[in-house]
Amino acid sequence: MTATRGTGTQTDPVIRRLSAFRPIREAAAAAIERTLRERVLRVDAGHDLILEGDRPDRIRVVLSGWLARYKTLEDGRRQIVNFVLPGDTCNPFAYLLSRLDHSMSSLTTVIYSEIERESFEALLASDSMLAEALWCEALADAAIQREWAVNIGRRMALERVAHLLCEIFERLRPVGLLNGDSCAFPITQMDLADATGLSVVHLNRTLQELRAAGLIVLRERTLTISDLDALKNAGLFNPIYLHYAA
Amino acid sequence: MTATRGTGTQTDPVIRRLSAFRPIREAAAAAIERTLRERVLRVDAGHDLILEGDRPDRIRVVLSGWLARYKTLEDGRRQIVNFVLPGDTCNPFAYLLSRLDHSMSSLTTVIYSEIERESFEALLASDSMLAEALWCEALADAAIQREWAVNIGRRMALERVAHLLCEIFERLRPVGLLNGDSCAFPITQMDLADATGLSVVHLNRTLQELRAAGLIVLRERTLTISDLDALKNAGLFNPIYLHYAA
DNA sequence: CGTTTAGTTGACCGTGCTCAAGGGGCGTGG
DNA sequence: CCACGCCCCTTGAGCACGGTCAACTAAACG
Numbered sequence: 001m002t003a004t005r006g007t008g009t010q011t012d013p014v015i016r017r018l019s020a021f022r023p024i025r026e027a028a029a030a031a032i033e034r035t036l037r038e039r040v041l042r043v044d045a046g047h048d049l050i051l052e053g054d055r056p057d058r059i060r061v062v063l064s065g066w067l068a069r070y071k072t073l074e075d076g077r078r079q080i081v082n083f084v085l086p087g088d089t090c091n092p093f094a095y096l097l098s099r100l101d102h103s104m105s106s107l108t109t110v111i112y113s114e115i116e117r118e119s120f121e122a123l124l125a126s127d128s129m130l131a132e133a134l135w136c137e138a139l140a141d142a143a144i145q146r147e148w149a150v151n152i153g154r155r156m157a158l159e160r161v162a163h164l165l166c167e168i169f170e171r172l173r174p175v176g177l178l179n180g181d182s183c184a185f186p187i188t189q190m191d192l193a194d195a196t197g198l199s200v201v202h203l204n205r206t207l208q209e210l211r212a213a214g215l216i217v218l219r220e221r222t223l224t225i226s227d228l229d230a231l232k233n234a235g236l237f238n239p240i241y242l243h244y245a246a
Numbered sequence: 247m248t249a250t251r252g253t254g255t256q257t258d259p260v261i262r263r264l265s266a267f268r269p270i271r272e273a274a275a276a277a278i279e280r281t282l283r284e285r286v287l288r289v290d291a292g293h294d295l296i297l298e299g300d301r302p303d304r305i306r307v308v309l310s311g312w313l314a315r316y317k318t319l320e321d322g323r324r325q326i327v328n329f330v331l332p333g334d335t336c337n338p339f340a341y342l343l344s345r346l347d348h349s350m351s352s353l354t355t356v357i358y359s360e361i362e363r364e365s366f367e368a369l370l371a372s373d374s375m376l377a378e379a380l381w382c383e384a385l386a387d388a389a390i391q392r393e394w395a396v397n398i399g400r401r402m403a404l405e406r407v408a409h410l411l412c413e414i415f416e417r418l419r420p421v422g423l424l425n426g427d428s429c430a431f432p433i434t435q436m437d438l439a440d441a442t443g444l445s446v447v448h449l450n451r452t453l454q455e456l457r458a459a460g461l462i463v464l465r466e467r468t469l470t471i472s473d474l475d476a477l478k479n480a481g482l483f484n485p486i487y488l489h490y491a492a
Numbered sequence: 493c494g495t496t497t498a499g500t501t502g503a504c505c506g507t508g509c510t511c512a513a514g515g516g517g518c519g520t521g522g
Numbered sequence: 523c524c525a526c527g528c529c530c531c532t533t534g535a536g537c538a539c540g541g542t543c544a545a546c547t548a549a550a551c552g
Contacts, residue, residue, distance in 0.1 A: 053486070071396045073482050079396040096382050101389045101487040136342050142384075143347045145391035150317045150325040152399040153443030157540070188498065197399030202540050204500060236319050240299070241347040403508070434530065448508050450532060 010063050010111075011036050013087030013175040020174045020244045021136035028127040035123055036061055036113040043112075045186075048105045049090075056094035059120045062086050065110030066186055070194065071102045080195040082144060083107075083168065083187070087175040092120070092134050108186045140243040147241045152197040155236065157206045160196045162235030165216065169225060170239055185223035210234075256309050256357075257282050259333030259421040266420045266490045267382035274373040281369055282307055282359040289358075291432075294351045295336075302340035305366045308332050311356030312432055316440065317348045326441040328390060329353075329414065329433070333421040338366070338380050354432045386489040393487045398443040401482065403452045406442045408481030411462065415471060416485055431469035456480075 011033045018024050024032075040063065043049065049060065052071065067084040081102060084090060094100060095117050115123075124131040144167070151163050172183050187195075193203040210216045215231045217224040225231050257279045264270050270278075286309065289295065295306065298317065313330040327348060330336060340346060341363050361369075370377040390413070397409050418429050433441075439449040456462045461477045463470040471477055 069392070071392065073396070073400060075482075077400045079400045081392045081395045093381065093385060096378055097385055097389075097489045098491065099486060099489070101489065102392055132342055135339065138385075138388075139339060139343055142388040142391060143343075145388060145395065146315070146317065146327045146348055149327045149391065149394045149398060149443075150319070152395060154319060154323045154325045189500095190498080199541050200498095201500085201542080205540090208500085236321075240345060243343045243345070243347065245344070435532095436530080445509050446530095447510080447532085451508090454532090 011113075013063070013177070014061055014089070016175045017087035017089075018130070018133040018137065021140070022129045022133035024130060024133060025127065028130045031123060031126055032130070035115060035119050036063070038119070039114045041112055041114055043106050043110050045106050045108050045110075048103055049110075049112075050100055050104045052100060052103050054100045056091055056097065056100050057117065059092055059095075059115045059117070060090040061113045061115065062088050062090065063111045063113060065112070066107040067104055067110060068107055068191060068195070069102050069104050078194045079197065080191060081148065082141070083195070085168075085171055085175065086177060089134065089137055092138055107188075107191060136243070143241045143243055157196070157198055157202060158209055159235050160198070161192070161203065161206045162210060162215070162231050163237050164192070164196055164235075165210075165223065165225070166228070166232050166235050166237040166239075167242070169223070169228070170242060174244060181226060181228065182222055182224040184221060185218060186221050257359075259309070259423070260307055260335070262421045263333035263335075264376070264379040264383065267386070268375045268379035270376060270379065271373065274376045277369060277372055278376070281361060281365050282309070284365070285360045287358055287360055289352050289356050291352050291354050291356075294349055295356075295358075296346055296350045298346060298349045300346045302337055302343065302346050303363065305338055305341075305361045305363070306336040307359045307361065308334050308336065309357045309359060311358070312353040313350055313356060314353055314437060314441070315348050315350050324440045325443065326437060327394065328387070329441070331414075331417055331421065332423060335380065335383055338384055353434075353437065382489070389487045389489055403442070403444055403448060404455055405481050406444070407438070407449065407452045408456060408461065408477050409483050410438070410442055410481075411456075411469065411471070412474070412478050412481050412483040412485075413488070415469070415474070416488060420490060427472060427474065428468055428470040430467060431464060432467050 014032060014036065015024055015029050049067065062084055064086050066086075067090075068080045069082045069084060070078055070080045072078045084104065090104065091100070124134065147167075151160050155163060168185075169178070169183060172178050177183055189203055189207070190200050192207075193200045196203065198206065207216075207218060211218065213234075215225070215227060215234060217226065231237075260278060260282065261270055261275050295313065308330055310332050312332070313336075314326045315328045315330060316324055316326045318324045330350065336350065337346070370380065393413075397406050401409060414431075415424070415429060418424050423429055435449055435453070436446050438453075439446045442449065444452065453462075453464060457464065459480075461471070461473065461480060463472065477483075
């Protein structure tokens, strides 16, 4: 791992993310910021931050950049089980279990903060609203996981990809990473295929179908959704499972 | 819902389940038992205990019987996202979010205990080991969810079904519901299909393949696994994700 | 300027789906 | 007691969604 001490410390998405679940008071926000600033690291794209079987000692909070949680089978087949976006806290509470059951790798350059378990628990103890917000984040993550099972198990390829695009778009909204109807989209087609349970070839054809239907524009790592409602319909997307207070 | 006051109060599987994560002291076990006994209910097979969109007011703990968590699409397609087995605590902590994102229905007659949020929080506060064990259960549940995404997204039908059977078998072990190489298996083929993302027809054929290969005997709601290692191989099953201390 | 990585296209094929029909067990009602 | 309906399981036939294999382009990079 080529982690080096980073420079920019944008803790804003973290606060915004948590605020989607519970009001975060100024004092709590300041405490988070202080803790996050203690150890800011940076990895380039394509590096594994954690591997299945690792001991979950530290908590990582993503300040900028995208990652993927994934699992692999012995013969190399890979399934991405979730994306980790700016503002997300990676494995809060995972230290309660003895081993990590999945790996995580960076899709882009990632700037993140690493927190020792002790500092994290101190943060939890300092503000009950903050603690609840962090628990909510973990629970909402589990809810996303359930929805992915539905997506992969019961939706057709076109619906599946449409749904995933809607999810990512809606998850970027509360952290302020949308530009109108566009957003950065650094996920390769191979990763999209591994996230949807499709082959790269078929994923490619499915994307082209979505483009041909005028639902999306996707090029140069930027996604534009011209008609979000239409895309949501195409993906049978219902945002309840994201659990944003709204 | 045809819930009526139940009779037998077997809290043993609950203690065994929690003990897989943290040692549960006598005092804590007694406190659980007292709380669980307060309100024991019973439903017949085929009833929804909770529906997507409900408010998560109470916690339910399964004393006996099996349930399925599921989600449905507008057009009726259904995906079972997890099975809930005896000893499982259904939605601990779900009350932190405002709505439930999935439904749950009974596969058999189910005897369960219903706990108010206040009693549950009192239980949590009374013993930190117990609280940790309950959090571990929730985290392990999320881990199962991840593995299901892999199962549905990247395994072939035969592997997929083999994997699911191994998982259920191994989950029944710590709660003491195995009889040698057999266990009760009240899941219909339709439910198995909805859990694996297959059609009923293909699931039926896959089961027959497993039978023909001499890997399982499944009849009269009883599953017998003659060669567990062989079945684990067939399903590329690795039990890490269950997070049992072992 | 070669090499690598990401995206694209074509052709073929197989896993798994759909539609359809029938069998067996079981409970209910005539 | 038998008839009927219902649920669950099973089987056959045809087909389609999506996988595999292979080749090619274009951009990025050293």
